[in-house]
Amino acid sequence: MPELPEVETTRRGIDPHVVDRRIEHVLIRNAKLRWPIEEALAPLASGQRILGTRRRAKYLLIDLEHHTLMVHLGMSGSLRVMPASTPPLFHDHVDIVLNDGNCLRYNDPRRFGSFHLLTSDDHALLRHLGPEPLSSDFDGAWLYQAARGRKAAVKQFLMDGRIVVGVGNIYANEALFMAGIRPTRRAGNISLQRYQRLAEAVKELLAAAIEQGGTTLRDFVGGDGKPGYFAQKLRVYGRGGQSCRACSGQLQEIRLGNRTSVFCTTCQR
Incomplete structure (x- = not known):
């Protein structure tokens, strides 16, 4: 499964293509991931500008104007930037369509990944995590x-x-x-x-x-x-x-x- 370096590589890969872009809409083709994607995610995220990207453990955090989109890649997930007009593959479950004509496309054959829209970092999946291994807190x-x-x-x-x-x-x-x-x-x-x-x-x-x-x-x-x-x-x-x-x-x-x-x-x- 993607581990911390893979998630950080993904973050660095998408960051210059998404920061300061606005989300036109979120297209959910299959909401049945590890946890079902909540129906409110698409309308709440739509229209918000992307302020930046972060990583906490193996979670990718995409900071929006009013929320944070938390993505876990699961066992087999990938998140890539491509033209929104690119025909989807069978396991392309989510498109975050941006105002420049591109999208962040989530592909996950095993569907063990997850999408959550947060109002703060105080979430059950983040609350009890230990220090980051590359930080000074870990030695x-x-x-x-x-x-x-x-x-x-x-x-x-x-x-x-x-x-x-x-x-x-x-x-x-x-x-x-x-x-x-x-x-x-x-x-x-x-x-x-x-x-x-x-x-x-x-x-x-x-x-x-x-x-x-x-x-x-x-x-x-x-x-x-x-x-x-x-x-x-x-x-x-x-x-x-x-x-x-x-x-x-x-x-x-x-x-x-x-x-x-x-x-x-x-x-x-």
Whole structure:
């Protein structure tokens, strides 16, 4: 699914094409997404000028004059700028038609994404989120303190959005490898020094992935219609049974919390 770098890539891709444009109307072809799109969204958003775009965790926030449009890309969603006259494809569910003749078109084969119109950022989906991983609020000391007494595996701890947002399965695998931490280790049994390395790895990975345009594995396409290219730099994810690029040992693949985890038994402890 699109993770934080993919959402940020989408935001950066659409931003110059939508800011200061006015929404002519919102065309909803299929309202049955993860949560049904409310009928009031289209008439309320129509006529408003787009003031800017933001991202919170994996949510894309489009600030309007009187509301904020919150979009989640789900498992397979993409949001792209194109001429409003472009014939829609089967999975093109929503068009945000702009006053310059273009539209923001939402495509989502699995329909796990969502659209919400907010009057403030105090929304149930945003209220209990942890710090942004690329912010100064997130560091090794934060992870260490949050992990005190935790018996959960460190990978599951790292993917908990109440601890830090936007570190999904791909980047959790990669960051733990870079920090030399085995994903099955108890979160509460890891030292401050090792958490400092882990926080640095998370920041480095996410920044590099954003710079490269995200990670293309299945469905992700950026806001400009081009796929991301960070997948070719992955060290462990998707490489179970192959040789570790650091020590030449065999990478082990297991299921942890119903998600695939790949790690090196030599490099990670």
